[in-house]
Amino acid sequence: MPVKPAAFMSYVRFNDQHDDGQLSEFRERLAAEVRAQTGEEFAIFQDRNDIAWGQNWQQRIDETLDAVTLLLVIITPSLLRSPPCREEVTRFLERERKLGRQDLILPVHYIDTREIHDPALRATDELAEVLHSRQHADWRELRFEPFSSPVVRRAIAQLATRMRDTFWRTPAPVAAPPVVAPPVRRPDPRDLATRQTGDTGAAAGTPAKSPSPTHVVDPYHRGHFTTISAAIKAAAPGDWILVRPGLYEESLIVDKPLEIIGDGHREDIEIRAHDASALVFKASIGRVSNLTLRRVAGTGRSHAVTIFQGRLDLEKCDISSDSLACVAIRDGADPRLRENKIHGGRQSGVFVFNHGLGTLEDNEIFENQFNGVEIKSGSNPTLRRNQIFDNKVNGVYAYEGGLGKLETNYITGNGGVGVRIDEDSSTVLRHNNINRNRYEGVWIDGGSSGVIEDNDLTGNLGGAWDIAPDCEPNVTRARNLE
Numbered sequence: 413m414p415v416k417p418a419a420f421m422s423y424v425r426f427n428d429q430h431d432d433g434q435l436s437e438f439r440e441r442l443a444a445e446v447r448a449q450t451g452e453e454f455a456i457f458q459d460r461n462d463i464a465w466g467q468n469w470q471q472r473i474d475e476t477l478d479a480v481t482l483l484l485v486i487i488t489p490s491l492l493r494s495p496p497c498r499e500e501v502t503r504f505l506e507r508e509r510k511l512g513r514q515d516l517i518l519p520v521h522y523i524d525t526r527e528i529h530d531p532a533l534r535a536t537d538e539l540a541e542v543l544h545s546r547q548h549a550d551w552r553e554l555r556f557e558p559f560s561s562p563v564v565r566r567a568i569a570q571l572a573t574r575m576r577d578t579f580w581r582t583p584a585p586v587a588a589p590p591v592v593a594p595p596v597r598r599p600d601p602r603d604l605a606t607r608q609t610g611d612t613g614a615a616a617g618t619p620a621k622s623p624s625p626t627h628v629v630d631p632y633h634r635g636h637f638t639t640i641s642a643a644i645k646a647a648a649p650g651d652w653i654l655v656r657p658g659l660y661e662e663s664l665i666v667d668k669p670l671e672i673i674g675d676g677h678r679e680d681i682e683i684r685a686h687d688a689s690a691l692v693f694k695a696s697i698g699r700v701s702n703l704t705l706r707r708v709a710g711t712g713r714s715h716a717v718t719i720f721q722g723r724l725d726l727e728k729c730d731i732s733s734d735s736l737a738c739v740a741i742r743d744g745a746d747p748r749l750r751e752n753k754i755h756g757g758r759q760s761g762v763f764v765f766n767h768g769l770g771t772l773e774d775n776e777i778f779e780n781q782f783n784g785v786e787i788k789s790g791s792n793p794t795l796r797r798n799q800i801f802d803n804k805v806n807g808v809y810a811y812e813g814g815l816g817k818l819e820t821n822y823i824t825g826n827g828g829v830g831v832r833i834d835e836d837s838s839t840v841l842r843h844n845n846i847n848r849n850r851y852e853g854v855w856i857d858g859g860s861s862g863v864i865e866d867n868d869l870t871g872n873l874g875g876a877w878d879i880a881p882d883c884e885p886n887v888t889r890a891r892n893l894e
Contacts, residue, residue, distance in 0.1 A: 419443075419456045419518075419575065422500045423486035427523065431555070435486060435522075438568075441559060442484075445572035454575075456484065481507075482516050482578060487543060488523040498539055505542065515578055518571075519548035522555060524820065529774050529797045549574075550773075625651045631658035640664055640672065640683065655703065657681050663688040666724075668695050674702035678730055686710030690731075691717045693747070699725040707733040715740040715763070719747050719770075732756035737763035738780065741770045741793065748773070755779045761803065764791040764814075771796070778802045784826065787814035787837070794819070801825045807849065810837040811858075817842075824848045829855040830872060833862050838886075847871040852878040861886030868893045 421439050428435040439456050446454040483504040491497045501517065508516050527533045527540040534540045549571050557564045627643040628635030634656075637643040641662050643653045653672045657680035664683060666672070674681040682704040683690045690705040707716035716733035717726065718740045724747040731738045731754050738757040741747060746769040754761045757780035764770060768791040777784040777800045784800035785808045787793060792815035800807045800823045807823035807830045810816055814837040823830045823846045830846035833839050835858040845868045846853040853869035856862055857880040869876035869892055876894040879887055 417452075417454060417481070419454075419482040419484050420500070421456055421458045421484045421486065422491070422497050423458075424488060424490040424494050424497060426490060427486065427488050434555070437559060439484075441568055442571055442575075445568050446575050449569075449572050449576050482518055482575060485517060485519045485543065487519050487521045487525050487528060487548070489525050489527075492525065492527050492537065492540060501539060501543075514546075517543075517546060518574065518578075519543045519546050520571075521548050521550050521552055524552055524797070531799075627651060627653045628656065629653060629660075630656040631660070632656075644668075644670065644672075655681055659684060661686070663690060663692065665692045666695055666698055666700075669697045670695070671699040672701070672703070673699075678702050678704055678728065682706060684708055685714075685716075687712050687714075689714045689716060689718045693717070693719045693724045693745075694721060695724075696722040697724070698722065699727070700729065701725070701727040702729065704730045705732075707735050707738075709734040716757075718742070719745045719768075721745050723747060725750070727751055729753075730755075734758055737761065737782075737786070739763070740765070741768035741791070742766045744769065746770055750774055752776070753778075757781060760784065760786040760809075761800075762786070762793075764793045764816075765789050767791055769793060772798055774798065776801075780804065783807070783809040783828075784823070785809070787816045787839075788812040789814065792816060795821055797821065799824075803827065806830070806832045807846070808832070808839075809834075810839045810860075811835040813837055815839060818844055820844060826850065829853070829874075829878075830869075831855070833860045834858040836860060838862060842866055844868070849873070852876065854878075856880060856883045856887060859883065859886075863888045864892060865890045866892065870894065 423435055436458065439458050443454050443456045485501055504517055508514055521528065527537050528544050534544055554564050554567055627637060627647055629637045629640050629643050631638055639662055640653065640655055640660055641664060644664065644666060647653060647670055649669045651670055653670060654675045655672065657676040660683045662683065663685040684706045686708055687710045690707050691700065705716050707714060713735050715736045716731050716738045720743055722745060726747055727750045729752045731752055735758050737760045738754045739762045741764045744767050749770065749772045752775045754775055754777045760782040761777040761780040762772065762785045765788045767789065770793040772793060773796045775798045777798055780803045782804065783806045784803040785795065787810040790813050794817045796819045798821045800821060802825050804827045806828040807826040808818065809832045811834040817840045820843045823844060826849045829851045830849040830853045831841060832855045838861040840863045843866050847868060847870055849872045851874040853872040853876045854864060855878045860883055864887065
């Protein structure tokens with residue numbers, strides 16, 4: 413008789429107690445959502461509530477090798493310091509190896525954990541490297557939202573869908589490509605593009621099949637198309653475009669909801685544009701992941717990536733520009749930039765203007781000719797856990813009414829000021845490390861204001877502060893290390 417699908421939740425009890433049982437409720441709601449999506453009862457074992465935890469764990473891990481058990485890992489600083497939790501994850505990794513799978517551990521990043529987002533610390537902890545390499549669900553902000561919130565309910569539904577697709581795989585019919593070639597597999601790009609083996613962008617694991625249409629781009633004529641632009645033109649909203657290694661000398665204009673995913677090592681999948689942006693996004697929603705995007709010297713002036721509207725998830729890409737900025741966010745666009753390398757911009761790394769928004773998380777923004785991040789004209793992005801370093805001028809520059817919220821970023825070694833706030837701008841800085849910049853850590857002028865709390869501002873050559881006298885009444889400072 414086949415064993416019913418089930419999951420185990422690896423977590424630290426203190427975190428559940430500290431949040432008044434929120435992790436226990438999360439487990440119950442997630443199990444119920446999987447049941448709602450599959451019509452089958454689904455158990456997520458938790459040692460706090462289930463006497464069967466120990467027996468089922470031993471049976472599933474030690475005695476059977478059925479492929480229907482998943483480990484839900486709740487990532488917190490305490491988890492990486494808990495020997496029992498580390499043992500659970502380690503034993504499950506061994507189980508995956510025996511089964512030849514890499515999709516049975518589902519990390520949920522619940523509390524910000526430096527070993528996960530700091531490459532130097534991550535390199536000293538093999539388990540942190542493994543968890544970082546897996547596609548994870550980010551609950552660091554959702555943790556503070558009620559379960560009745562539509563955002564939280566959608567996030568639980570998305571998690572349940574991933575679990576459903578892992579357990580209840582159903583083969584989808586694969587249409588033959590229009591060229592003379594073997595039938596092309598239809599992998600789930602979420603597996604291919606977000607489960608990496610380090611910073612190279614190498615895809616890992618055997619992805620689950622999906623009925624969603626996928627268009628394969630291969631310059632060797634072994635897919636449906638030889639250019640990405642042709643695939644975009646042919647695709648319907650909601651389709652996936654899978655890009656195989658090669659050099660694509662074209663400019664991509666995305667004007668419909670699509671997912672464009674690199675299938676292979678990121679550095680081997682290069683979109684190179686000479687006279688326009690490598691990527692222009694003009695849709696309501698979309699995703700671009702695991703590509704190298706280059707705007708190289710040519711006629712005219714443009715950014716490497718220009719986001720005009722909507723919510724683009726731009727993930728794990730390598731982006732540079734020999735013309736203007738690497739990434740431009742404008743006109744109210746609200747993208748999500750995560751785990752990208754943004755460097756070598758002829759101007760700034762990220763330029764947010766004309767009321768642009770956006771959330772930038774876990775990116776490396778470095779060695780740009782102007783500023784790491786430039787914010788102006790009413791724009792209001794959020795920056796978390798980015799490394800902004802070695803830019804020729806400032807780390808972050810807000811001016812002409814620029815806003816922005818900076819939390820837990822590392823802003824170091826820049827040629828000017830760590831964070832400059834000027835010309836009637838207002839920025840919030842909390843829990844950042846702003847160190848070793850050539851001038852001051854924070855410079856505020858031009859009638860600007862700011863909230864600067866709990867930051868490390870040591871080691872800047874010009875000192876911690878330069879605040880104009882007329883700005884002093886507008887600035888809140890508390891608990892900063894100077």
